[in-house]
Amino acid sequence: MPHAAPGQVVDVGPLGVELKQEATVALFKGDDLEVMRVVLQAGKSLPPHKVPGEITIHCLEGAVDITSEATSHVLRAGQLLYLRGHALHGVTALQDCSALVTIALKPKE
C-alpha cells in the first residue's frame, strides 16, 4: 500500500474477518508524524523497544497488552494510551488485534 498523502482519506476501521490475512502497514510518514497500523495475531509479541518521540496506541479491534516501565496495560477496541518518548514498551496480542500507532517524529529536545 503506498503511503497516504496529506488530505487523502485512509480507511482504518476494524479489519474483521480479514485480520488473519493482514500484516502491519505504514499509513504515512510526514514531517512531524508517522502513523502505522500494527496487526498482531493472538499470542504474538513485539519485543521491548522504544522510539525518541511520544506515541499513541489506539486499539482498533481485539485486545493487546502494552507493558512499559514494569506496568501492564490492556487495551481493547476503542481504547487508547500514550507513552513518553524513550519509554521502553513491549506489546503482546491477547487476541488477534490491530492498532493505530502514531509516532511524534520531532521529539522535544
Next chain:
Amino acid sequence: MPHAAPGQVVDVGPLGVELKQEATVALFKGDDLEVMRVVLQAGKSLPPHKVPGEITIHCLEGAVDITSEATSHVLRAGQLLYLRGHALHGVTALQDCSALVTIALKPKE
C-alpha cells in the same frame, strides 16, 4: 475530565446515544503530542484555522467534511486523514460526529 497520564487507558469508542450531550474534550497534552476528541453536531462548523504542526483527524462516528486548500474531504467513521503543519482547514459536521484529533506539538523547523 482530567488529562490522561502516560500509560493511562482512555476510552475513545463511539459515544453513540450520548453524543448529543457531549462536548469536545482534551484527552492529554504531552511533550510532543496533544490529543483531543472533537464533538460536533450536524450542521455545526469550526471556522478555518491552522496549527504549526501536522495533525491527524480520525472520525470515530458520524461524518464530517474537512476542507483544506480548496479541497473537501468527507471523513466517515473509521476513516483518517492527515494535514501538513500550517494547513488552513475548516470543519463541518455532516452528521453528529466525534473525531480524534492528534496534533504534533514540535513541528519541523
